[in-house]
Amino acid sequence: MYFAALLARTEDGWEASDKELDDVETLSDLADLAREASADEDTVLVLIEQEDAWFGVVRVDGEDDPRIYVSDAAAAARSSYGEILLTDELLGREPGDDGADLDSLDLDGTEDGEPEADDEDGASADSAVPHGPVGDSEVLDDLGVSEKELRSLDADDALSAIAEALGASEVLETVR
Numbered sequence: 001m002y003f004a005a006l007l008a009r010t011e012d013g014w015e016a017s018d019k020e021l022d023d024v025e026t027l028s029d030l031a032d033l034a035r036e037a038s039a040d041e042d043t044v045l046v047l048i049e050q051e052d053a054w055f056g057v058v059r060v061d062g063e064d065d066p067r068i069y070v071s072d073a074a075a076a077a078r079s080s081y082g083e084i085l086l087t088d089e090l091l092g093r094e095p096g097d098d099g100a101d102l103d104s105l106d107l108d109g110t111e112d113g114e115p116e117a118d119d120e121d122g123a124s125a126d127s128a129v130p131h132g133p134v135g136d137s138e139v140l141d142d143l144g145v146s147e148k149e150l151r152s153l154d155a156d157d158a159l160s161a162i163a164e165a166l167g168a169s170e171v172l173e174t175v176r
Helices: 027-036 073-077 080-085 147-152 158-166 169-175
Strands: 002-010 013-018 043-050 054-061 067-070
Touching: 002 027, 002 158, 002 169, 013 169, 027 043, 027 054, 027 080, 043 080, 043 158, 054 073, 054 080, 054 158, 067 080, 073 080, 147 158, 158 169
Parallel strands: none
Antiparallel strands: 002 013, 002 043, 043 054, 054 067
């Protein structure tokens, strides 16, 4: 089960809205959705979680490129929403690399598929997606969630912990 919410920073604090990501196909689409949530080009966080598997944070500040953190790239690669976040740049690959083909994975939104065999460095042999976190682990530093805290969060309660650190737990719970 997935949950996705937008937290938009305003003069009065954080405003939350739950969003359906069914029409979002690319990171650019997701960034545009986030920008629409902010009237003044303030910070918007897109929080995505797949229950007990992984979570992702996408930070959009005005027209700047989105900053992304994913708690477990290998788990996210097996989901349609994770595929949106796992760009070639985030994974340190050149566009078009043979190992960059996430389309060959089962992206039905479940984690019930057969586990993939791992090679020696812990990467999935088929997709070359590393196990563990990827992206900008300092994405929330200036908002009160340090890199160390972000990396230590469990997927099952990460979004609640992030919202609490931001002072936005009540507004997040209204859309949960």
